[in-house]
Amino acid sequence: MATLRDVARAAGVSHTTVSNAYHRPGKLSAAVRERVFQAARELGYHGPDPLAAGLATRRVGALGVLFTEALAYAFTDPAAVLFLQGVAGTSELADVGLTLIPAPPESPASGATATDAVSRAVVDGFLAYSLSDDHPGLVAARARGLPLVVVDEPELRPGDREPYIGVDDRDGARQAAAHLTGLGHERIAVLADRLAADARSGPADRARLEAIGFAVARLRIAGYRDGLPAGRAVPVVECGGNTADLGRAAARALLDQPSGRRPTAILAMTDRLALGVLDAARELGLDVPADLSVVGFDDLPLSVGASPPLTTVRQPLVEKGRLAARTLLDLIAGTAPAAQSLLLPAGLVVRDTTAPPPAAS
Structure with a gap:
């Protein structure tokens, strides 16, 4: 297998010149390059070994994007896709790539495997995206000592040093409920994707609500x-997902x-649930x-095209990804x-799925 020094001998230049041709081309004339x-x-030489270059530069x-879902979720959930679009758009400007590190709840990846994956990840830093409280992957990321930014959840606690990028979920949810109250609704129910890592479905009792393991759910x-x-x-x-x-x-x-018994209004914690x-x-x-x-909550593009168009709370998903990256x-x-901590605004967008309750109810 040809090496950089082999190329230097064949081209009649120093090995430093060959390195510059790949890493600092502006230092050479077009003819030398x-x-x-x-x-x-x-010689069949494809360029310097990126791992060796990384060892030399420590970059x-x-x-690394650490998130609490299966890998497919990153490509199929519209909110996650928009967030990653913001991340990737910024990353491309800086000539870096993305490594997705999934760690879904209630699977082998949520325990030691998540810790191992984070510990082995060849990255310069981590974006911890929407993780549960005390998620083992976040613990492992902190232990690496690499730059780390927390996005959405968990909430930062006293002593946490990493920057936090989030959305004012509590105020956005308040606006949604106040809108329904203003229309005259009294029988209102909430649909949550999940309140804990076990992804249980069904009505949440008081004990369940007092032990919510996801900050976004607590805040909303x-x-x-x-x-x-x-x-x-x-x-x-709880919907279980x-x-x-x-x-x-x-x-x-x-x-x-x-x-006379069913709710006249439903507050869905996400647009996908609302649909x-x-x-x-x-x-x-x-x-x-x-x-x-x-x-709903998110204001995904598909919410505008819903039948009828969905009233929802808008959060800046792409901008959140861009700022985090x-x-x-x-x-x-x-x-x-x-x-160090940035809370983006969330705002109610009123469309066609809300109106006063039926007169008979």
Whole structure:
């Protein structure tokens, strides 16, 4: 196998010149670069070993994205896709790549395997995206001592040093609940994707609500309560995950009962769950919004094209990814980030799935 020194001998230049041709081409004339590359082609040399280069510079040119779902989720969940678009768009400007490190709940990857994956990851730093409290992958990332940025969750605790990029989930949820209250709704239910790593489905009792393991769920449920009249209880139903099918199943259980008992409005913790609610309402012959009002959270592009278009809470998913990546790149470069903790605003977008409750209810 040809080496850099073999290319240097064949091209009649120093090994430093060959290295410059690949890493600092501006230092050489076009003619010298072409002589080096021609010799490399003839010898079958494909360039310096990136691992060896990384050992020399202590940089590998990759950011690790640690998230609490299976790998397929990163490519199929619209919110995750938009976040990663923001990350990748920024990363490309800085000539670095992305390494996805999945660590889903209730699987081997959520225990020692997640720790091993983080410990072995060849990256310059980590983006910890939407992890549960005390997630083993986050513990492992902190132990590596590499630059680290936490995105969305967990919430930073006293003594945590890494930058945090998030969204004002509590205020966004408050706006959603206040909107329904203003329309006159009293029987309101909440659909949550999951409250803990076990991904249980069904109504959440008091003990379950007091032990929520995901900060975003805690904040959104607290925000919904903020937007309701003081003391009004709001039932919370876990869906076991974040898909439209799971939202549809949970909504059917809530809605398939006499009109005087079923909720007149549902606050879905994500747009995907909210779209499932719309499916359930159609299957049960309920009109949205005449019989049922629905509010989501995220403002995904597909929410505008829903039937009817979905009232939801908008969060800046692409911008969140861009800011998170920019912050991590600054840390890797040894530059202090613009902000240690940044909370992006969330705002209600009223469309066609909310209206006053039915007069008879």
